[in-house]
Each structure stands twice: as structure tokens, then as C-alpha cells.
Amino acid sequence: MSAAPPEPIERPSDRRTGGRAPFEILVPPPADGSTRARLGRLKLAHGVVETPQFMPVGTNASVKALDPSDIRTVGASIILANTYHLYLRPGHERIARLGGLHQFMAWDGPILTDSGGFQVVSLGDLRVVDDDGVTFRSHLDGSLHRFTPEHAVAVQEALGADIAVAFDQPVPPGSSSRAIVADATARTHRWAERCLAAHGRTDQALFGIVQGGLEPDLRADSTRFIASLPFDGICFGGLAGDETADERNSVLDLAVPLLDGDPRVRYLMGLGTPLDMLEAVHRGVDLFDSVLPARVARNGQLWVPGGRLNLRNQRFLDDPAPIQADCPCLACRHFSRAYIAHLFRARELLAYRLATCHNLTFTLDFMARIRTALRAGVFPQSLPELRLRADRMSASEATVQSA
């Protein structure tokens, strides 16, 4: 850890300093090295994002089950949308004709578009990767398509999000040989340069993605390489998969210090649970996204301080308490666990909205608590308290605790 915390630098003409996504560090990490966590502020075309921050995922230009008003109310300041999905349907050119992604989905806050690289992995055998790009079949109709770095950038420029992301080749952690990881990482590096060369929109930031899997030297090399390029932000990809928390934290302990003194925002793609994010913030990560809180909410799992509730369990059918007593969300303000448990059984659409509102409120409130602790300068000391709020325990324990 460097002796002196990095000072925020503003040189808009230099992309490396965040010309299109200037990042200001409001509270730098303490000099004693007790944590790398920092409080920051990311300035984007459609607004300011305080960090550490979580981005709800709206793959199809919609945070599933919510409307923009809900998205605001749960506390989101930036959301993620997906290039691959919107390219296939309804088409990036159509969205561009209709005024761009913000106008299309009636969300005037910041948006980040994922590049579609993740789908290279998640679509499994529907694709073939070569050095120039990826040929894949649509999961919708089986039609054949091709993404290159240049095309992925063009699609994202058409969509017009505040932040575009380089087209990469993620490798699932733990399931690939070193040779495959090295190959995918090298290709990601070549594609990163092509994305930068292809990107022209001056009102849109472009973030680069570090790969390298769980191989320490590859991860370090990738961090140095991506950091050497004039991206507006640094993403860590290929994590939040099937690796253990220890493996993930080891990667961060290795990689983030290599960015000391770098004024750009750091984004860990795909995380996650509150506890996972707390550990990553502690290690110097500023930005997160994950489908997890919204997806598990739709499947009946509600997050509460210290644990989680599976509302499909029959004991909740008679539980008159709100999901979480001190929660300001739509679900907790008006409805009982019994009612929402009923809605899930009846497959009523309101169940998905209420559950999603709650889990996103919980997640975003948790990030806000982290920021509050950072602002107050008590972050390393407040870790146990935050951990207690984020820790998982059995649902029955959580029920007893809240009763």
C-alpha cells in the first residue's frame, strides 16, 4: 500500500484521468493501509454516481418487474443494460431511431451497457470464438450473428448509454486450464485496443476489462495492461462465477494495489451479495452490478439484515410481520410476509415487484451504509457491524431474530 493516498486529478483532455467519466475520490483510503475502501463520485452524462455503488441490472432495457419510478425509489442511481440482448431485440438501430436508450426506456439517469462479452460464455455452445470476434446463434430464433470489438462498440454507441464496456472474452473461473485462460486474456487485450480505436462518442465513457482468471501472474499482467490503455474506468471480469470468496479476494488483493495512484473508477463485474461486495469494497472496488438480488427476489428469497427469508416456506403464510421492520421499501411499508407469501403461491405479478423492490432497496441501502461509514471515516472500524448486517445465516434464525 502506498504511503500517501492518491490525490484526485482532473485533466479532461486525458482519457486516462477520466475525461468521459471523471472520478473524484472524496475520502481516500487511510494511509495506515487498514483498508483500500474509498468514497468517490463518478460524473457521467446523465448524472453523478456516488461510490461505492451497486447497479441493478436491466438486461432488456427493463429492471425486471420494476418501472423507472420504482427504480428511483429503491435508491438506484445507475443501472446496467445489455448490448447483446438489445442488439437482438428490439435492435440497436431501432433504439437509436427512437432517441436512444434513455428515452426509449424512460430512464434519465446514468446507464452502463455491458458489451455482450459475458454472453460469449453464458450462451455456451451457441457460439464460436476466433481472433477477430465471436460468431453466435441468437437464443431467440437461432439466427446467426457476429460480434467483433468494433461492432460491439458501434452497437453501444448507438444505444447511447453513459458508459460502454470493451468487448472481452471472459473465462469461467476454476473450470479452465491455464492455457485457455491465457489465450482468452491475450485476446481480450487485443480486443481492448480495437475497442478503444473504434470508440468515438465523446459523451460516452468506455471501460476496459481485466481478465486473467485466478492465475496470479496472468491477472497481474492483465491489470497492468488494461490500466496502461486510455480507458475511462477499469473493470474486473471473470469473477463472480464459481470461484470461492477466498479466491476472489486473493485476486483483488493482488490486482487492486497495481492500480494505486490510478485515478479511475474500479468496477467488479457481476457481484453480488452484500457480503461479497463489502469484502470487495474493503479491497478497493467502487462499482458493482449483479442480477442476484432481483433474480432471487423473483424466486421468493428476500434479504434481511443478518440473513434471508424464503417466502415460499409455509411458515410465512401466517406471518403478519413485514419482510423487514425498519425497511422503507414498497413491500415493507404496506404488506405482510403472509400477504407476499400468498402472492407468490398465487403467482400474482405483484409478488415479483414487491420482492424486487425489497431486495434492491436492501442492497442499495447496504451500499449507502458503506458510503456513510466511509464519509464518517469509520469504515475499517465499522466492518464488523456491516458484516453482521450482510452475513448470511439460516432463514429460521433470521425469522427468530426479527420476531
Added chain:
RNA sequence: GGGUAGGUUGAGCAGGUGGUGAGCUCCGCUGACUGUAGAUCAGCCGUCUUCGACUGUGGGGGUUCGAUUCCCUCCCUGCCCA
């Protein structure tokens, strides 16, 4: 009262014309989900000492080596006719 079609594991069904009915869909129970092909998926879902065993085709009785199947009788349900 007469006729007719039925009665299968919580519900709805399949099957079964003397030779091993635990098969399906709901419902229910539990778990999983981390840059969203996911309001999804997986396991369980008669009992038990659970890689196996036992019980179970409305009740009772009969024929038979053996009955869900054939015979007798009773009960219940739908429909039609009185």
C-alpha cells in the same frame, strides 16, 4: 325405484380383458440462483429399518396357485327416466 357411466396414491388423470399398477400433471415440501436464454431450475412428494422392503386399484365375501381384472353383495358419485 329403473337405467347408465364411474369410484386408482391431497386434486385431476393414464393404465390395467387372471400373472410384478408407485406413471403423468397440478398442489404441496425443501434447496439453488452472482457482467439475466432464469416470475426459473433441481430434488422430494403412500409407509418404512429407503442402492431395498412393504402396502395400495370404494367396503366385504367368493372362485383361483395367483384377482385391479371373473362372480356375489353392499356403499358412494354423475347423468337419464320415472
